[in-house]
Amino acid sequence: MELLTQILQALSTWCLIDTWMVVMAALVAMACAIPGSFLVLRRQSLLADGVSHAALPGVVVAFLLSGLLPAGSGWSVVILLAGAAVSGILASILIEQLKRLRTIHADTALGIVFTTLFAVGLLLLRTLADRIHLDPACIVFGNLEVAVVETFAGTSLPIGVVVALVTLVLNLTCLWLFYKELLISTFDTVFAESIGIAASRVQLLLAVLVAVTIVGAFQTVGSLLVLGMLVIPPATARLLTYHFPSMILLSMGIGLFSAVMGHILAISLVGPLLASIGVDGIEAVSTSGMMVLVASGYLLLALLLSPEYGALSRLGQQMRTQMRIAEEDLLAVLYRLEEAGRQVSTKDLSSLVAESTGQPAWRIWAASRQLIRRGAMSYEDHHYVLTEIGRQGGRQIVRAHRLWETFLAQRLGLRPEQWHDNASRAEHYISSELRHELSNDLMRPDQDPQGRQIPPES
Amino acid sequence: MSYNALLVLSGTMLLGASCGLMGVFLTLRRQVLLSDVISHAALPGVAMAFLLGLWLAPEKAGTLPWLVGGSMFASGVAVLICFALQQVKPLWGEAAFGIPLGGFLALGVVFFSIIQQVPSGNAAGLEGLLFGRAAALSSTDVLLLGGLAGIVVIVCLLLRKELLLIAFDREFAIAQGLPVALLDTLLTGMTAAICVLALPMVGFLLVVALMVTPAAAARFWSDRLGLMIPVSVVLGMVSAGLGTLISGQLEYVPTGPAIVLCATMFFAISVCFGSSHGFIYQWWSQRLLKQEQLLDDLLRSTYEEFEAATAKLQSATMAPAQTGHADLPQLALDNRLSGVHPLTVAPDEFWLNQAVCFPKSIPTKDLSLLKQLAVNRGYLRIDSAGQWRMTELGWQKAKAVVLRHRLLELYLIEHAEFPPAQGDRTADLLEHALGPHTVDELKILLRIDFGQGVIRSPHPLEATSVREVAP
Incomplete structure (x- = not known):
């Protein structure tokens, strides 16, 4: 409770700067989602890593040039983005050329090019450190807190927000202009080439977009963390949807929420949390780091809950299948007992089903509850009685079982001891159409190879 | 040159050599990106170890054994996450590498922003890990790093036949009854260890270069592994040594970039003059x-x-x-x-x-x-x-x-x-x-047997019989 009040207290100090930080982070996150979606689908997410390293010399040079201009003018923004685009193009051309040598693989080429350019950038930074006020760690890790301080002359509009906005608009424009090319080339390179979309040009366009986005973001999240924002939200979106436009929108949304939540958590949660274990004096942690961590959290949730790939949903599906099998096993046993004219108490029935099918007792119990609720059987005087619905279900399972045994014996020539176990597994997966086909194919038998009657479909 | 400087130099050269060695396996197995993940994931490990050190043993916080231990732990976790994510269908391939990379970096940044605010936190030792500062290493640090790297190299040399086999032809290795899964794990583990050990020297952003560049350069000198490995080892060693010397001479040059640029220089030389695929060599021999x-x-x-x-x-x-x-x-x-x-x-x-x-x-x-x-x-x-x-x-x-x-x-x-x-x-x-x-x-x-003589030209110049031997 104390923790909660501390969090609220931390949040109550929210001011204009916080708002600007969230706006800027959100704009950057949304801008990242656009090229990021393509990178994830093209399985090139480490291109982002490469370009984010390689953009450093471009950023340093552009920063140096923009330092020559009067402070607070919009031109520095343009120069920064141009510098980024140039280094992005340079990096992708170098990588392509190295790949052409054929002696080394694509990932090796990527590794060599980006580390070299990054090293050059670092050297430039160190040599020019006196002339530009740029901290290497700040470029690499970003510093949102500082980025919003610098504003356009005479206004309270931070330059960084405009940079982020320009990046976003640029990305949206490119997406709108080259939507078809990007999409087709991403999903089917061969088809794209056949209708005249050159894969290398699309690749270059993407590299430039990534570079521009990274530079637009480097003050916010840093040139390294931008990798997280480029990859993680689109990967999350991909887990949740197949549809490409929804994927882009969803990843933009995830980026937006990560930015907002990231900042809120950064200023409110960590400090009180650490204070509660005895570490005082931590006010706020890095918003950019927190933002990527929140995005990672969403990814983790998607990995658990995604309808198709989520671990939990798969577990649920598995459990539903097992429950269905248990229900069918129970019905089949009841049908066979009824066929033999026997009645067994519920307790004996459970052990009978457990013995013949290997189902655990709790699942048999759950299955019987479920069957009674669905009206497939009723509970009368210490034993279960099948209703018409239940009898129908049991009959179909038994029919499937015996038809399959006949098939195994007549068509596949399996030995008698192989029939039963095999059919016990197969019976749950034989649909009514298949039963019909099997029956026709076997000349409508009315007895299985062990001489038991094969019941009719209904 | 002082004793300590000499020790640091030989330590970095040993690390460079071991990076060159592991790099060959890494490039052969096309796991270059894995080294990227390993080195970047070390960031939160280092920061976490620092914080943990502050809490448990404040006087030792920030010393190398703590930091190396922390980064090994974090890198190991990141590699496991990578392999786990590979199993999720839409994320296989590179996406699975990018996610832990981004996530771990973010974690590291958050930890670092905490460290900066901890009153007793002296993050000076951590700066070196970002961009590499070999000169700041003490002799005990060098002995620790060098010793561990030496162990890895020795294991590698002892198992070289098996390791090369799984790197080159997994199917055959399996057929030979080698414990492939175990060797895989061992190789990945050793790669991670070398990556982490090289961190204080090159900095975590540039370790990849030292792993990859010498090995890629060696490809231009020979197609035979027997030659590729020594070339890669020597290139790694020389780049590390040269880079350390340069950054020792020039105040403002951090060790990492110096080493990387040396390695790139050797790579460029190899691309030009390499005796196997170097293009100037090829042009000349053609x-x-x-x-x-x-x-x-x-x-x-x-x-x-x-x-x-x-x-x-x-x-x-x-x-x-x-x-x-x-x-x-x-x-x-x-x-x-x-x-x-x-x-x-x-x-x-x-x-x-x-x-x-x-x-x-x-x-x-x-x-x-x-x-x-x-x-x-x-x-x-x-x-x-x-x-x-x-x-x-x-x-x-x-x-x-x-x-x-x-x-x-x-x-x-x-x-x-x-x-x-x-x-x-x-x-x-x-x-x-x-x-x-x-x-x-x-x-x-063609059933022609006439010792050293020459047959007549088969197309009708003035030949009478095709197989008649000329004077």
């Missing part, structure tokens, strides 16, 4: 090969010239209406030959006139160079009158070349059903690729 071919062409055309002249002289002197020596100058002029006695023509007396028409395949500007080359090889000589003459060696070589050409022609005509003229042209293109062994095979195939 040039030499081309020259060799042109020399063959020169010798062949000379021989054919001689052959034609002899044949003409023979038919002229054998003719019923023998005209005698009076026509010789005319005939010689006709053949662009002179000074050859009609019937007793000896190869040694045959000399090349300036006007000899060489095949079009030889550009005129190369001709004098070629002649010089032939003189150097002893195929041609300049006599006292300043004329080019074939030597005995030249004739032998020329016979072999002509024989090779005609055998191939015959083969193309008889076995590949080429029309004779086309056979000639195709043989022009292909003959240079035939080795002595193939020539012997062709002789057997």
Whole structure:
């Protein structure tokens, strides 16, 4: 409770700067989602890593040039983005050329090019450190807190927000202009080439977009963390949807929420949390780091809950299948007992089903509850009685079982001891159409190879 | 140079060498990106170890053993996450690498922002890990890093056969009954260990370069692993040593970039001059090969010239209406030959006139160079009158070349059903690729056995029978 009040207290100090930080982070996150979606689908997410390293010399040079201009003018923004685009193009051309040598693989080429350019950038930074006020760690890790301080002359509009906005608009424009090319080339390179979309040009366009986005973001999240924002939200979106436009929108949304939540958590949660274990004096942690961590959290949730790939949903599906099998096993046993004219108490029935099918007792119990609720059987005087619905279900399972045994014996020539176990597994997966086909194919038998009657479909 | 500086230098060189060694495996297994993940994931590990150190043993926080331990832990977790994510269908491949990379970096940044605010937190030691600062290492640090790297190298050398086998041919390794999964894990673990050990030297952003660049450079020197590994090791060692020296001399140059740029320099040199795929080397050896071919062409055309002249002289002197020596100058002029006695023509007396028409395949500007080359090889000589003459060696070589050409022609005509003229042209293109062994095979195939002699040209010049041996 104390923790909660501390969090609220931390949040109550929210001011204009916080708002600007969230706006800027959100704009950057949304801008990242656009090229990021393509990178994830093209399985090139480490291109982002490469370009984010390689953009450093471009950023340093552009920063140096923009330092020559009067402070607070919009031109520095343009120069920064141009510098980024140039280094992005340079990096992708170098990588392509190295790949052409054929002696080394694509990932090796990527590794060599980006580390070299990054090293050059670092050297430039160190040599020019006196002339530009740029901290290497700040470029690499970003510093949102500082980025919003610098504003356009005479206004309270931070330059960084405009940079982020320009990046976003640029990305949206490119997406709108080259939507078809990007999409087709991403999903089917061969088809794209056949209708005249050159894969290398699309690749270059993407590299430039990534570079521009990274530079637009480097003050916010840093040139390294931008990798997280480029990859993680689109990967999350991909887990949740197949549809490409929804994927882009969803990843933009995830980026937006990560930015907002990231900042809120950064200023409110960590400090009180650490204070509660005895570490005082931590006010706020890095918003950019927190933002990527929140995005990672969403990814983790998607990995658990995604309808198709989520671990939990798969577990649920598995459990539903097992429950269905248990229900069918129970019905089949009841049908066979009824066929033999026997009645067994519920307790004996459970052990009978457990013995013949290997189902655990709790699942048999759950299955019987479920069957009674669905009206497939009723509970009368210490034993279960099948209703018409239940009898129908049991009959179909038994029919499937015996038809399959006949098939195994007549068509596949399996030995008698192989029939039963095999059919016990197969019976749950034989649909009514298949039963019909099997029956026709076997000349409508009315007895299985062990001489038991094969019941009719209904 | 002080004892400590020397120790640091040898330590970095050992680490560089081990990076070069592991890099070969890494590039062979196409796991370059994994080293990227490993090195970046070390960031939160380092920060976490620092914070943990502050909490548990404040006086030791920030010392190297803590930091190395922390980064090994974090890198290990990141690698496991990578492999786990590979199992999720839409994320396999690179996406699975990018996610832990981004996530771990973010975690590291958050930890660092905490460290900066911890009152007792002196993050100075951590700065070096970002961009590498070899000079700041103490002798105990170097001994620790070097010792661990040494262990990895020794394990690697002991298991080199098995490790190379799984890197090269997994299927075969499995068939051989090797514990592939175990070796895989061991190799990945050792790669991670070396990555992390090299961190204090190169900085976590640039470790990848030291792993990848020397190994990639070695590919340009040899295709054989037996040679690739030593080259990669030496390049790694030299780059690390050189980079450390440079950054020791220049205040503002951090060790990491210096080492990486040295490695890139060696890579560029290898791309140019490498003895296996280096493109300047390739260009030069192709040039030499081309020259060799042109020399063959020169010798062949000379021989054919001689052959034609002899044949003409023979038919002229054998003719019923023998005209005698009076026509010789005319005939010689006709053949662009002179000074050859009609019937007793000896190869040694045959000399090349300036006007000899060489095949079009030889550009005129190369001709004098070629002649010089032939003189150097002893195929041609300049006599006292300043004329080019074939030597005995030249004739032998020329016979072999002509024989090779005609055998191939015959083969193309008889076995590949080429029309004779086309056979000639195709043989022009292909003959240079035939080795002595193939020539012997062709002789057997075409049932030609005549010692060192030359067969007549199969296309109708003046040949009477295709398989008749020329004089």
